[in-house]
Amino acid sequence: MPASAFAAETLRGLTVAQGNACMGCHAVDRKLVGPSFQQIAGRYKGDPLAATKLVKKVKDGGSGVWGAIPMPSHPSMSDADIRSVVDWVLAGAPSPK
Numbered sequence: 500m501p502a503s504a505f506a507a508e509t510l511r512g513l514t515v516a517q518g519n520a521c522m523g524c525h526a527v528d529r530k531l532v533g534p535s536f537q538q539i540a541g542r543y544k545g546d547p548l549a550a551t552k553l554v555k556k557v558k559d560g561g562s563g564v565w566g567a568i569p570m571p572s573h574p575s576m577s578d579a580d581i582r583s584v585v586d587w588v589l590a591g592a593p594s595p596k
């Protein structure tokens with residue numbers, strides 16, 4: 500992927516995360532209420548079904564993977580927005596250059 504396309508995708512994922520209060524419970528590199536986005540990327544590295552699973556988890560919410568605290572559902576987010584934030588998380592939540 501050309502660097503400029505990568506930067507645009509990265510920025511979109513980050514913008515979705517910031518615009519949907521994800522950062523109230525998640526940080527890129529340290530645990531808050533939920534696991535850090537880098538921890539999540541590490542856990543699902545090499546899992547071809549990760550994106551599908553995590554899109555569903557962000558949309559429907561759930562608990563028990565990282566602990567007892569539930570991840571809230573986000574029924575009003577568009578599938579495209581969820582997909583871009585999940586792709587960004589799985590890429591290790593990079594900052595745009």
Ligand code: HEC
Nearest residue numbers: 519521524532533553561562563564565566568569570584
């Ligand atoms: C109220 C706090 C809260 C908010 C807001 C929140 N999360 Fe979470 N998130 C959590 C918790 C707690 C977990 C761990 C759930 C578990 O153990 O299954 C989690 C887990 C996750 C996971 C990993 C799921 C898994 O099954 O491994 C992803 C990806 C994620 N969150 C993305 C997001 C995104 C994207 C947003 C914004 C749209 C968001 N979260 C908003 C608390 C939150």
